[in-house]
Amino acid sequence: MEIIENMENKKNSKNGINGKNSEKAVNKEKNxxxxxxxxxxxxxxNGKYSNIQLNYYFRTKNYLKKEKLFITNIINITLKNLIYIDYILSKIVKTVQKRKIKQLLRISVAQILFMNTDNAGVIHEGVETAKILNNHQSGFVNAVLQGVLKDKDEIIRNIPKDKRESIIFSYPQWFVNKLKTDYPEEYTDIMKSYKTRSYLSVRYDKKNLTEEKFKKILSDIDSEILFSTEEVYYLSNSNIFETEEYKKGNIIIQDASSYLAVKNMEIKENDTVLDACSAPGGKTLAILQNFSPKLLVATDIYEHKVKLLKDIKEKYKFSNFEIYINDASKIENLNMKFDKILLDVPCSGLGVLRKKPEKIYSLTLEQIKSLKKLQKKIFDSAYKVLNKNGVILYSTCTFLINENTNNIKSFLEKYNDLITEEVSIPENVDIGKDECGGVYITHKNKYMDGFYIAKLKKK
Incomplete structure (x- = not known):
């Protein structure tokens, strides 16, 4: 692995060591x-989300900025090309018995295939790492990586035509087939788009910060605005985390796509509002900071997630905010009626693949079918507790038609007193509209998550 520049200088200046001692210290830090x-x-x-684990490692370990960038880069490159990498490895070796040796091989192959590195150096450092993980495996690692270096071009040339798109773009074959059905003209562009990098996005609380003050904060910390829409800004770095306004909660991590779903609820002061699938609470907080409803009820089925909502209430001291543990497919258990209901329903999550690239490797068509059934159950339950002239804002972070347009069609057919209302989206956001009045925030938005929003009113 190409370990971070200036590491030797860092160790020398910090410890005052040189010569052989310096080299040993540098090698130890590399290892x-x-x-x-x-x-x-x-x-x-093994099931942890990449963005959460990266943040955890960066909080608990004393990495330099360059080290953080390198770690983030190599993890994301490996994740986003995993099927491709595993295919290459499968042509060199049938099985890898040791789990962490397998991860070492994947990361090393990612460097050989996708990064501008000294391949001989990558192999050498792979062997040295294997010695630490399991000394008996170092020869095996050397042989596999030498085989990859020697045969990779031929292996790539001979990928079967019927599997080529799946392997080259690193998506399961079922997903490629599904995209071809839903988006026959754009499916290749969609696959490419969700392999690109993600960007940090934040919004500021208009009740406590002006736009001018927010931009002054960004200027002071050398954070460049890459893109913005409404009060959400995509930034060039993560320096915002060190500011007092972020720590106080006046600057909040949120994607513009989910924020626009909240804005389209158009909540009034006398509205009783439900956020039915609310944890971890980003949209809940956006509702409370942008509107002043008579009451906002937030629910989630899991106790540990409800605790996140309680933390928000404790931090911000909202008096018009109640939290309950509840199954969103049984909203009637709350014994309440609502004027506005936000249904950000559980979904396949394909619109956030830039942030969570690993998600696609564990998802199956059967899971999506089960999610679609759950989405319908949640909507049916919400309809029962919706007041006349009330609004359900239905949203997902996926672009699959089955979870979005097809669901809205079935809702409109089942409930003849429902109509769709126009969804308002800023002009600088690329969207697609379906025949039901729903809006897709498309893959063409370089910075924003893929998202679907539909607004249904009970006549």
Missing amino acids: NIKIDIINLFDDIM
Whole structure:
């Protein structure tokens, strides 16, 4: 692995060491970072979200900025090309018995295939890392990586035509087939788009910060605005986390797509509002900071997620905010009626693949079918507790038609007193509209998550 520049200078200046001692210290630090990368990747492959685990490692370990950038880069490159990498490896070796050796091989192959590195150096450092993980495996790692370097071009040329798109773009075959059905003209562009990098986005609380003050904060911390819409800004770095306004809660991490869903609720002061699938609470907080409803009720089915909502209430001291543990498919259990209901329903989450690239490797068509059934149950329950002239704002962070347009069609057919209302989206956001009046925030938006929003009113 190409370990971070200036590491030797850092160790020399910090410890006052030189010569052989300096070299040993540098090599030790290199090894520590390599092992951290292997462990981090292994965590992700065992079900942890990549963005959450990266943040955890960065909070708990004393990395330099360059080290953080390198770790983030190599983890994301490996994740976003995992099927491609595993295919290459499968042509060199049938099985890899040791789990962390497998992660080492994946990361090393990612460097050979996708990063501008010294391949001989990558192999050498792969072997040295193997010695730390399991000394008996170092020869095996050397042989596999040498085989990849020697045969990769031929392997790539001979990928079967019927599997080529799946392997080259690193998506399961079922997903490629599904995209071809839903978006026959754009499916390749969609696949490419969701392999690009993600960006940090934040919004500011208009009740406590002016736009001028917010931009002054960004200027003071050397954060460049890459894109903005409404009060959400996509930033060039994460320096915002060190500011007092962020720590106080006046600057909040949120994607513009989910924020626009909240804005389209158009909540009035006398409205009783439900956020039915609310944890971890980003949209809940956006409702409370942008509107002043008579009451906002937030629910979630899991106790540990409800605690996140309670933390928000404790931090911000909202008096018009109540929290309950409840199954969103049984909203009637609350024994309340609502004027506005936000249904950001559980979904396949394909619109956030830039942030969570690992998600696609564990998702199946059967899971999506189950999610669609759950989405319908949640909507049916919400309809029962919606007041006349009330509004359900239905949203997902996916672009699959089955979870979005097809659901809205079925709702409109089932409930003849429902009509769709126009969804308002800023002009600088690329959207697609369906025949039901729903809006897709498309893959053409470089910075924003893929999202679907539909607004249904009870006549």
